[in-house]
Amino acid sequence: MVVYAGQGDPEKTLALLWRVPVDEGARTAPGPKPGLTVDAIVDAAIAVADAGTMDGLSMRAVGERLGRTAMSLYTYVPSKRELVDLMYDQAHAETPAEHDLSGGWRAAAESWAHGLRALYLRHPWLLQVSHARPVLGPHEQGVLEAVLRILDAAGLEPVAVRPAVGSLFSLVRGSAQAAAEARSAAGTTGTPDREWWTLRAGLLHRLVPDFADRFPLSARLSAQAPPSAGPEPRWEREAREAFTGGLAILLDGIESRTRPPGGSGTVIL
């Protein structure tokens, strides 16, 4: 199931995301001191999600990790939706905000993309949070700002900026999703990856004998896959190679829309 982000009360969500300080009149209020913080809850929730998939993320599970009941979390977070938003943004804090442009914009773009992909692979549940809505919090915004800086340095023509950004995000997410699935398939079934694939291929061949006739190009494509070599699982390597290849294709397209370097240093946006 996809968790759709940004569905809660927008004001509360934004205030939490940007950690807008609560009205300080309530500072010396009576009552017990809060035993938890939003950050502690978010960290616990991330730990729970990291340990399984998004399905395992229940308020109960998060509460248990903190030695509380599920309900106690609602004191800090209006609902699970807001919590997911907070988790999503917090995870993006892990990725570097600055990218070295001294090696050229292209190297920086590759670094950005690989860094983001690595983040998604460290926290695959991020891919289960729909990315299909505008900015949420400061850290996600930082990732966007980082890629904008790179494209700015590249001198990309203004009308191409939005499409380029969207394509880069889509590519990174799509590739990470494929790689994450490869891992989870290997992990779930216990079969170390090659067997998983041969199992499917064998089944398909038995159940659909005319597959190669109906889908000749697909059949050739899967037959053409190189044998697994080295310790890295085959699926994972294929996913990574498809990513670097796709990234190269996309960056070529972007490059053709940049002003030649050495021009005026005008900011393009």
Add this chain to the structure above:
Amino acid sequence: MVVYAGQGDPEKTLALLWRVPVDEGARTAPGPKPGLTVDAIVDAAIAVADAGTMDGLSMRAVGERLGRTAMSLYTYVPSKRELVDLMYDQAHAETPAEHDLSGGWRAAAESWAHGLRALYLRHPWLLQVSHARPVLGPHEQGVLEAVLRILDAAGLEPVAVRPAVGSLFSLVRGSAQAAAEARSAAGTTGTPDREWWTLRAGLLHRLVPDFADRFPLSARLSAQAPPSAGPEPRWEREAREAFTGGLAILLDGIESRTRPPGGSGTVIL
């Protein structure tokens, strides 16, 4: 929540997907005649998902649409997971399998991409089914085969085929997700789109006064957005333009990896 596909018993799933005829010895079995078919259930489930999001897809809801209880569906489908797989594949039957190559591979690729994107927008729940696993059923396979035919005609060099296919799928899915979100945001809040955005922008400006200082390029990017013109919502148009732009960038990159036309007619894969 994301529904991860392909998690059930692989043999049963594949047999259902490819509608492998059941062992015909069981044809004249005793017992009441089946009152439903797998196809009827899949169609009903698609209708339920179309009417809401994936969250509204419960076995109960599907059963009710067919005048049955939730449990009766389990006679035909092993679990909800298999049902989701079947829905996913069935929906892909809507997209054309053949693409006219007489206008050149590039026009065909655009037609393929726009057709797939339109499918995702007709059935936004498709985007909530993780695409991160290899081929499932015949119709999804047909979509893959179609794009392979196009890239084959383009004379794309073999090593670039996988990356290109992956990038194209990622781009289409990513763009469709953005557009689907734009629609659902407009639909959910009732605000016709422009207001939704200005609400967020205003909130952000109030809660985070230093936004433009911290994220100058992001701020400029959103300020630079052209005003809404015509009946089409602004978000939707932006999403579409980002898509066509991204597609153009990607196809440029692909084109640079093709053999010049007029070469030998060798199949490349």
Add this chain to the structure above:
DNA sequence: AGAAATAGCTTATGCCATAAAGAGATGAGA
């Protein structure tokens, strides 16, 4: 007619988010 097999029903289990209401702690003002 009787036996066997099967579709679809009811019921039960154990999850889930979260509403509602209460218990206990704490600090401010009297």
Add this chain to the structure above:
DNA sequence: TCTCATCTCTTTATGGCATAAGCTATTTCT
């Protein structure tokens, strides 16, 4: 010092979900 409003956290309840288990009624074969 006492009182009470306020706050955290708990317990309990509600209504949802997938699906396991067992039942009933129907159909066909012997």
